[in-house]
Amino acid sequence: MINKRLLNEMPQAKTDIFKTVLMQWISLLCNIAFVFSIAFLIDQALHQTIRVSSLWLVIVISIICIAMRMLATNRSTYYIHKASSGIKDHLRNRMFDKLIEMGSAYQEHLSTSELVQLNVEGIDQLETYFGRYMPQFFYSMLAPLTLFLILVWLDWKSAVVLLICVPLIPLSIIAVQKLAKRLLSKYWTSYANLGDSFLENLQGLTTLKIYKADAYRNQKMNEEAENFRKITMRVLTMQLNSVSVMDFIAYGGAAVGSIVAISGFINGSVSLFAVLCIILLSSEFFIPLRILGSFFHIAMNGIAASDKIFKILDMPSDTQGQEVLSDDALSVTMEHVNFSYDQSRQILFDISLEIQPQEFIGIIGESGSGKSTIAKLMSGFHKDYEGSVQIQGKQRKEIKDTSFYQRAAYITHQPMILKGSVRENLLIGKANANEEEMWNALKQVRLDGFLQEQGGLDMQLLEKGNNLSGGQKQRLALARALLADRELYIFDEATSNIDVESEEAILAVLKQLVKEKKTVVLITHRLASITACDRVYVMEQGHCIEQGSHEALYQQQGKYYAMFEKQRELEEWEGGSAHA
Numbered sequence: 001m002i003n004k005r006l007l008n009e010m011p012q013a014k015t016d017i018f019k020t021v022l023m024q025w026i027s028l029l030c031n032i033a034f035v036f037s038i039a040f041l042i043d044q045a046l047h048q049t050i051r052v053s054s055l056w057l058v059i060v061i062s063i064i065c066i067a068m069r070m071l072a073t074n075r076s077t078y079y080i081h082k083a084s085s086g087i088k089d090h091l092r093n094r095m096f097d098k099l100i101e102m103g104s105a106y107q108e109h110l111s112t113s114e115l116v117q118l119n120v121e122g123i124d125q126l127e128t129y130f131g132r133y134m135p136q137f138f139y140s141m142l143a144p145l146t147l148f149l150i151l152v153w154l155d156w157k158s159a160v161v162l163l164i165c166v167p168l169i170p171l172s173i174i175a176v177q178k179l180a181k182r183l184l185s186k187y188w189t190s191y192a193n194l195g196d197s198f199l200e201n202l203q204g205l206t207t208l209k210i211y212k213a214d215a216y217r218n219q220k221m222n223e224e225a226e227n228f229r230k231i232t233m234r235v236l237t238m239q240l241n242s243v244s245v246m247d248f249i250a251y252g253g254a255a256v257g258s259i260v261a262i263s264g265f266i267n268g269s270v271s272l273f274a275v276l277c278i279i280l281l282s283s284e285f286f287i288p289l290r291i292l293g294s295f296f297h298i299a300m301n302g303i304a305a306s307d308k309i310f311k312i313l314d315m316p317s318d319t320q321g322q323e324v325l326s327d328d329a330l331s332v333t334m335e336h337v338n339f340s341y342d343q344s345r346q347i348l349f350d351i352s353l354e355i356q357p358q359e360f361i362g363i364i365g366e367s368g369s370g371k372s373t374i375a376k377l378m379s380g381f382h383k384d385y386e387g388s389v390q391i392q393g394k395q396r397k398e399i400k401d402t403s404f405y406q407r408a409a410y411i412t413h414q415p416m417i418l419k420g421s422v423r424e425n426l427l428i429g430k431a432n433a434n435e436e437e438m439w440n441a442l443k444q445v446r447l448d449g450f451l452q453e454q455g456g457l458d459m460q461l462l463e464k465g466n467n468l469s470g471g472q473k474q475r476l477a478l479a480r481a482l483l484a485d486r487e488l489y490i491f492d493e494a495t496s497n498i499d500v501e502s503e504e505a506i507l508a509v510l511k512q513l514v515k516e517k518k519t520v521v522l523i524t525h526r527l528a529s530i531t532a533c534d535r536v537y538v539m540e541q542g543h544c545i546e547q548g549s550h551e552a553l554y555q556q557q558g559k560y561y562a563m564f565e566k567q568r569e570l571e572e573w574e575g576g577s578a579h580a
């Protein structure tokens with residue numbers, strides 16, 4: 001019922017919970033005083049001994065009690081808010097820090113929609129746990145004890161009966177909790193899966209429409225939604241049933257206590273004043289626990305979410321190394337690397353390659369041969385490889401991502417363009433770049449002409465750069481990378497959507513980069529682009545089958561030669577047929 005880990009996460013919340021309980025307790029004392037004064041008045045009225053002075057006394061006590069209750073309720077609301085908002089901020093920051101700490105490899109373990117759900121709704125449900133459930137938990141122990149210690153002087157029998165009935169409520173909560181835990185864990189898993197499907201289908205809606213596959217995916221999602229509905233209904237049924245059980249115990253317990261007091265009154269062993277006090281206060285024994293029960297389910301939902309949150313927070317931080325690169329130039333060495341994304345299929349087989357500072361390296365091969373996987377291993381996206389991937393002689397998995405990315409850039413064929421101006425997108429590469437630098441970079445990638453017609457650097461881009469063509473997005477990403485001025489550039493099909501003429505201009509920029517003492521790794525399908533490389537690695541089905549300069553590989557008349565010739569023939573044929 002008490003999650004120690006959550007409480008220890010936020011020691012400050014303990015003080016706020018204590019203050020909330022104190023305020024609720026003061027409120028209870030006011031209530032008792034109010035009931036006592038009313039019972040006193042009724043007792044005097046029935047015995048016809050009422051006096052004006054006692055009437056005034058009751059009125060004054062009532063006003064004081066009501067005012068103090070209002071004040072105590074106000075303060076407890078404030079502390080409730082303080083306790084719950086603090087933990088929300090704290091956990092969201094911890095999650096954010098953890099993701100940063102895990103670096104680019106976090107996507108291997110977590111899906112975006114699960115993260116969003118946990119961070120938004122999951123953490124919101126902890127608000128109830130901290131702000132409502134926890135104070136209520138302690139108060140619901142304190143309230144019956146306080147009432148018992150007061151009422152036992154009026155009629156010990158009914159006080160004992162009332163106190164004995166109270167633990168039945170927590171017992172029923174514990175029983176329900178056992179059932180709830182597994183059910184809620186299933187509920188969260190089903191919710192996260194549905195979120196995943198929803199996000200994916202929404203992102204791929206255009207493709208689904210084109211292939212008329214939307215109805216099928218819709219049906220699949222409906223099935224998942226139906227599963228989620230069923231499990232939600234089971235959760236709600238469990239909640240309603242447990243609330244009914246608690247109501248039965250609460251009102252039944254109060255009734256039993258009152259009956260004992262009334263029979264004492266009939267026997268003459270209990271005074272009218274005492275029986276009135278017991279009847280009016282008997283429900284107070286149970287109400288705090290009954291309220292606790294109503295918070296319990298939302299709180300348990302928060303706890304289920306927190307279990308998942310802690311699982312993420314407890315993930316090994318060694319998903320990202322802690323070593324920092326030295327000021328020496330960056331070299332990349334891969335030795336006997338084997339790699340699989342999953343157990344079912346090996347993707348890379350015994351890959352060894354070497355990239356010295358200021359070299360211009362090409363990696364080619366047919367689609368699916370493992371080129372991007374090599375780039376991803378160098379960039380630190382996956383650590384679970386055999387063999388060695390070293391940067392500056394240090395294992396890549398030991399190197400901190402921030403240290404690597406300060407010196408290196410990985411540019412893919414699907415660059416991330418953010419909603420906002422072109423300027424904002426460029427400043428991601430270099431925060432303090434001036435206009436001249438930005439235009440210079442845009443000119444190098446031949447995007448300047450288009451942008452000048454479209455409002456320049458202030459041109460507003462839609463989400464994911466959707467108002468740019470595929471080639472324009474790639475050029476913008478290249479301009480951003482050039483502005484970033486890194487030592488090592490890994491271009492993974494980064495110019496795949498760019499027309500041949502512009503690609504030649506960009507190739508000239510890459511050659512210029514090498515002259516400026518940068519190291520460039522170029523992964524491409526366009527073999528004409530890599531003739532200038534110092535060394536080319538040829539991949540086939542996860543094996544590196546050839547390596548050497550363009551001239552050496554060409555003369556070897558192996559795979560490279562065959563691919564090169566085939567592409568040249570195709571280009572010549574295309575050129576010829578275009579002219580025909």
Ligand SMILES: Nc1ncnc2c1ncn2[C@@H]1O[C@H](COP(=O)(O)OP(=O)(O)OP(=O)(O)O)[C@@H](O)[C@H]1O
Pocket residue numbers: 341342347365366367368369370371372373374
């Ligand atoms: N995240 C992943 N999980 C499982 N398998 C993957 C994953 N990414 C790639 N693969 C598999 O690894 C193999 C190599 O993929 P990779 O992207 O490295 O090839 P590539 O040579 O870059 O291909 P292309 O030229 O088409 O980009 C492919 O068969 C692919 O199915």
